[in-house]
Amino acid sequence: MTEHVLNPHSQQCLQALMRVWFDFERQLGRVPLLQRLERGQFSKADYCQLLLNWRQQVIEGSRWISRCASSFDRDYSDVRSTIIGHAREEHRDYEMLERDYVAAGGNLADIQTAPRNIGTEALHGFLMYRASQPNPVDLVGAMWIIEGLGQKMADNWAAQIDRATGGDGSYTRFMRYHGANDDNHMQKLYQLLNRLCQSPAQLSAIVRTARVTAKLYCLQLEETEHDYSE
């Protein structure tokens, strides 16, 4: 049930964002690495490869969020406060991810020196560009995808990875942690959506950014298995 009333534009926007999310989940279902995870044919090496590719995005994630906060002017100071809070909570998450990588058998130097894959490059480039625009209202669409993914990691992937690799949760802490505060995060996101989506133009900008973020996120996950040394 809806715990609070959304304005008509944000309610419509939420409906459109739900569809973008459902479509995103289907796109994820077609990524070969995730299909193997779904079937349980997923090794610790696959998991390390996933983390190795993920780390850059997590690091860059805190940067676009901070940039996004600073691009809101004083008319949006309440939004700025919310987003700064969010950025502070998450800007060192990558350290947890690195510890998981090492606990799963990876070498710290490898993950710390790995370059961004081309999907991460594109996603980061897009998000930093959007975050640099004045009052980047549309980025609530990107947050929708990334928050949703956090929930999916915590609810599904962490357990599936442990099951497939015989883990006990000791190296899936980063993924699990994302689920812990989830309800709270989603609640904040609904409030943000209600605040930022007040016109049809804002609605379509938010939905568009959510779509682009979803597509580039998938690209990043597909690229996890792309070996450029060949």
Next chain:
Amino acid sequence: MNVYITSSGHFLPGPAINNEEIEPLLGLVHGKPSRLRRRILQSNGIQTRHYAIDANHNTTISNAGMAAKAAEHCLSSSFLGKRQIKMLSAATSQGDIVLPGFGSMLQAELGLSDIELHSSHGICSSSLMALKAAFTNLKTGEQPNALVVASELTSRLFKASRYEAAGAELDFNAEFLRWMLSDGAGALLLETQPRGKCFRIDWIRSFSHADAYPVCMSVGYPSNSPHTSWQDYASYAEAEADGALLIRQDVRLLENIVKLGVDGYLRLISEGRVQPDKIDHVLCHYSSHYFKGKIFDMMQRAGVGIAEHKWYSNLYSRGNTGCASIFIMLDEFRTSQAHQVGDTILCMVPESGRFNNAYMQLTVVEP
């Protein structure tokens, strides 16, 4: 050309079986009572259901036999006799025999002559697929009428001896459906002319997502190898011993039907096919009461919820009869629930087999 549902019927075998009577009838697996039964029944909310097998595990009526009874029930309250039926479109997830198609067996059982035939194979959504084949056939003017029948006899898979033949302990996924599914058949008569107060079919649409999701409900794989078919074994006895003939639900994937069910609904809204405030009745084939709440809440969240009092289901008293459910529900709705000329009815069948979601809109008309 408009297409109307001018009659309906159903058949439920034997007496209504309550929750305490299920296990004595299906049998104790390895002589032990199930530890999951209560939990699964509590969550699905089903109180009574019917089986076409008795406690000695004799089949009391075949699948084609049930389908024929439902069809005859449907014809008995129609303006048409068997000789006038031009098309038969039949659905089931598993016929009595592997080949030929279920439609052929049903045609013979019913004694229909010179008809056009269609068999639709799948799980819960196969009835709406069969209905759509008939609907489009009438819509294009190919035929003036069609009998559409959906029937399920899954209880044969739930006999204790089946599980025992597959060896040691039962896993949750193999046992789950034992407490969910039961037997029955439903039938609809389609005509290109209305007869008294009847339902006009406005549209039927489905969205399948098998490319994006793994198999969720299956018969034919052993639990540990989704690449081995029951037909790959040297003998069928070996396939059974390996558990390849058990009916399984991957419960972990099941929640996806909620999202995909709502997704299709939102698509139909944006296409302009569904107008949420115009819907007077919702007939949704949810497999379990648990999912009804989830679908309802998610529709509310999207701002396109449909008031609770507009939802109708007879799942709780008739059981989950797979593809037959939506027809049995429609038949009971038509004959027992108040509906006015001009009312809009939305039918939804989110299938978990490999995620095919089917929808249909009806309008109550009277010429």
